[in-house]
Amino acid sequence: MNNFQQRGVVVVIAFLALGILLLLSAYLLSFTTVESKTASSQAVSVKTYYLAEAGINEAIWRLKNDQVWEDEFVTEPLCQTWQASFTRNYLDNTTTTVSITNSQCARGEIVATSTVSLAGGKTAQRVVKVKVLKSLGSLTEDSPVFAGAPSGESTIQASVMDVYRGNIFINNNFNIKLWSEVSAYDNPATVDIREGRALVAGNNTVSWGSVLNAEGICAKNICQTTSTCACADLEKFEECSQDACPPKSFSMPTIDFDSEDAASYKSRATTAQLQGQCSIVGKNAGGVTVLTSTDCIFSDSEFEDLLWRVGQGGRLILEHKTNGSTVSIYYVEGGIDLEGGRILEINGVLLADGTVNIGEKSQWKGDSGLNQLTVVDPGIGFPSGILTKSKINFGFYAAFQDINITGLIYSQDEIRIVSVPRTFEVVGGIIARKFSLTSAWSHLNIYLDNDIIREGVWGGPTPPGGSRPPYSPVVTVEHWEESY
């Protein structure tokens, strides 16, 4: 009996120990289960996200490389409402459905939905929506500085010029001298295209302590490319091959100034004048309105008269007007001289047959002072800039102030900019047969905007009668969003 009682102690202890172990294992089991459920839910969530992203990327890949998708995305008229979809089934009951719906040609929304079926009839899902577009190809090979003359040299001296988001294209020799600094920068938004290159059909000469900083230099005498040279446009420039420099010659885009065609700038200015779509306001130095005009087309003396009447320090404002079908276009059948301390503000586009001089002279019949030109872009689809059949000169008396031009500066001859002691900023592009700059080491900043260049050259969002350039091979992701 005594022995029996002593054995009982062992049983009690064993039960106690087992009980505690049971308790501990229950603890362990409980938090292992919870953690395991959380972790697998997390894993499934990550999986669905990446599958949806993969679906988006496959759709973008198809838009670039699948011939059927590539064509149908941009081919009119069906591209305006084009739809397509595909489904990918993976192991483990996992599916990704991708669909694309165009809102207009070359612009659509891709929706990728990935689902994973889980135990107990549950599913995990993730949706990624992306808006994509292909923009139209560039008219100037993505160059906001485009000097298209096969003869005549372009020169930059004693200047600082920064070109952003685009290339510098010179169709002949390009000289940089007198401690100048010229830089061209890539556009980080277009991953597939490497801008920021100096493309020179002739010789590129950098002398007298000057520097040319570019992502790549491609000239008759120099062929420098960076190791990361992206050859998306290899067919055009073949710049990655040493033998392929210099770049092919490109003629400058032509503008229909005054043909009989109803789409020429002058015909449209005539229509705008008939429909009362032009409005000019002149204010004197005190801000008082001294003149108004509804004309669109002027002789050089008529336009000179407007500038004279605003007086020294006055501002002549060419306003933007549109009735939906016709837009204000101002056309001078001759040259323009901005002198004697005047400010010219162009909201939209001003064209001239003759030479445009901005601040070449200080004195004008007793008036004197600095002259300023401002160009404002009225919005998408409308042309903006200053365009001439002859030369454009920015002289010494246009200096000492900020000049902002959001538009195209176009000359069928030469553009000459002398002395820029304050910042000179151009958003759009400068197109001329020849380009020369002497800025006294002030900054001329030029930002590429292909839309502004196209609208300026075409006079609107589409070319007059002609065919539009092909769409760019780049698919731009405009907006990305996720949901469950």
Next chain:
Amino acid sequence: MKKKIGHLNKGFTLIEVSVTMAILGLVLAAIYGVYNLSHKAYATEENMVEITQNGRVIFERLSREIRQATELVTELPVSEDLATSTIMFEDGHVADPYYYIRYFQEGDLVKREVVGFYFSGDPEETLVPWDAVPPIGQSLVLKTVQVAQTIGECVDQLKFWGSELVSVALNLEKKDNNLRLRTDISGRNF
């Protein structure tokens, strides 16, 4: 029978009881030791699970919202040494523009609020961009669209920095248990 009863009443000797008690004590102490160790491990594990889960939730929500943000408002420092503990960006998910989401640390909490801006002279309080220039005589007023809500707790430090990628570092802490998480997020819309 008497002898038997006598034998039964005899009881244990002091030595027997002492030895039994000592052995029992040792066994119980050992069991307690194991129990205590397991309990501590359990508590640590529970804390880790909690801070991990907080980290996951914060990162999941933050990453998704930064990925689809349309504009980054906070100017982030390039290096981690100068990192900020708050970030504000424009919400890319809602159809209406100019809703700005702000994540910030408050004590050991990470909070998220939605704010907007309007011109002081506008009685309708129409939302405008954060960098809009108000008309002369007016100012840009900040209003809370959605009050700050807690997204995660147990946060020791939250840091944002980066240039093209937004880098985020999150240190979580609960009762001497630490978890350091970091990620780089690529904003798809800016």
